Amino acid sequence: xxxxxxxxxxQHVQEGEDFTTxxxxxxxxxxxxxxxxxxxxxxxxxxxxxxxxxxxKQKRLTFxxxxxxxxxxxxxxxxxTTDVGTYFCAxxxxxFGEGTQLTVNP
Amino acid sequence: xTAVSQTPKYxxxxxxxxxxxxxxxxxxxxxMYWYKQDSKKFLKIMFSYxxxxxxxxETVPNRxxxxxxxxxxxxxxxxxxxxxxSAVYFxxxxxxxxxxxxxxxxxFGSGTRLTVV
Numbered sequence: 001x002x003x004x005x006x007x008x009x010x011q012h013v014q015e016g017e018d019f020t021t022x023x024x025x026x027x028x029x030x031x032x033x034x035x036x037x038x039x040x041x042x043x044x045x046x047x048x049x050x051x052x053x054x055x056x057k058q059k060r061l062t063f064x065x066x067x068x069x070x071x072x073x074x075x076x077x078x079x080x081t082t083d084v085g086t087y088f089c090a091x092x093x094x095x096f097g098e099g100t101q102l103t104v105n106p
Numbered sequence: 107x108t109a110v111s112q113t114p115k116y117x118x119x120x121x122x123x124x125x126x127x128x129x130x131x132x133x134x135x136x137x138m139y140w141y142k143q144d145s146k147k148f149l150k151i152m153f154s155y156x157x158x159x160x161x162x163x164e165t166v167p168n169r170x171x172x173x174x175x176x177x178x179x180x181x182x183x184x185x186x187x188x189x190x191x192s193a194v195y196f197x198x199x200x201x202x203x204x205x206x207x208x209x210x211x212x213x214f215g216s217g218t219r220l221t222v223v
């Protein structure tokens with residue numbers, strides 16, 4: 001079945017540094033979604049990308065969908081302590097990536 | 107006015123017991139799911155129901171049995187609990203299966219932390 005791989009598994013940054021997590025699929029995706037889960041919380045939907053090469057922004061967060069619709073990235077500019085959590089991508093058949101756990105040192 | 111609510115929030119039980127987790131959504135969604143999140147944060151889909159009909163049943167031991175009395179409710183019953191069942195179980199809902207046709211993702215409940223001792 002469809003596999004969605006996400007890297008890195010962990011990322012530690014200093015506040016103010018940038019952060020990127022990558023999601024790669026073995027097959028072409030119809031869409032990709034991104035979620036954030038705060039420590040002790042539940043995943044919260046951030047955004048969905050559908051079109052090849054699509055780029056969407058939410059304040060300091062930039063989401064990209066690859067031209068071949070097999071990969072995606074989430075980039076956070078100038079991280080803040082409120083960005084702490086696990087970021088997941090999710091592919092077409094409800095498969096979630098393994099998540100990237102982000103910690104931000106103040 | 108919680109969108110997706112799960113009960114109980116915490117569940118501690120002994121091996122061999124049978125337990126149930128309940129989930130209700132008031133979003134009017136037609137599709138509901140159960141996900142299991144292990145200690146490494148990996149989210150794995152277990153079941154999916156669309157309009158009360160089972161549409162996804164991943165490789166899950168048959169000790170796990172979902173039930174959807176109506177499209178707003180999806181319960182999970184677990185028989186003969188084992189240590190390896192300890193995890194956080196999330197209920198989620200969405201409008202439709204083909205979510206690329208909408209701009210909405212899953213709405214998750216707050217989770218049920220199950221500990222089997």
